[in-house]
Amino acid sequence: MEDILQVLQTSWPILLMVVIFYFLLWRPQKKQQKERANLLGSLKKGQKIVTIGGIYGEIVELDDEKVKVQVSEKVELTFARSAIANVLSKKNKEEK
Template sequence: MQQQLMGLLPMILIFVAFYFFLIRPQQKRQKERTQMLNALKKGDKVITIGGLHGSIVDLTEDRVTLKVSDNTRLVFERSAINAVTNADETTTPKAEQKKEEKKEEQKEASESK
């Protein structure tokens, strides 16, 4: 019985490693992408999967209309949106913390002069 368990142990360890290094991170990225697509709204500046930059002017459940230039509007599937580039949404908590630390350092440096 113990030999059978010892024989299965490497397979179980490989599965656990695959789960934590491949499956779980992919599920997390997919969840973040779904949340980003559901949070789209008119006026957002976005980048498509093909690299096209534009602003959302119309939004339906399946499609997004982007204003690329003054006279050009293009319709894309919602899933073709790769990233939202609004300044308030692209800053991460770590980036904000670094900015605050730099401001504090500059403030301390100016006060010591």
């Protein structure tokens, strides 16, 4: 019985660090990954977007892996779907 108590007394700091690690690092990162997957999965033709390189444009064509973005008249660029950083909302469009 004393051995078990001693093990618990020496290992509680490690258990505390694991719990802190979970709540401060792992859980928020998983939430962010889920939000990103939802963003990339909900892309639609006609949406205004920003790429991770800072290029603004409108989606004109998309498939599972690629997105064709019109950046100006007669200029269309093809990106990997994962290169989309953000979808601009109507509020962002009105501010410009």
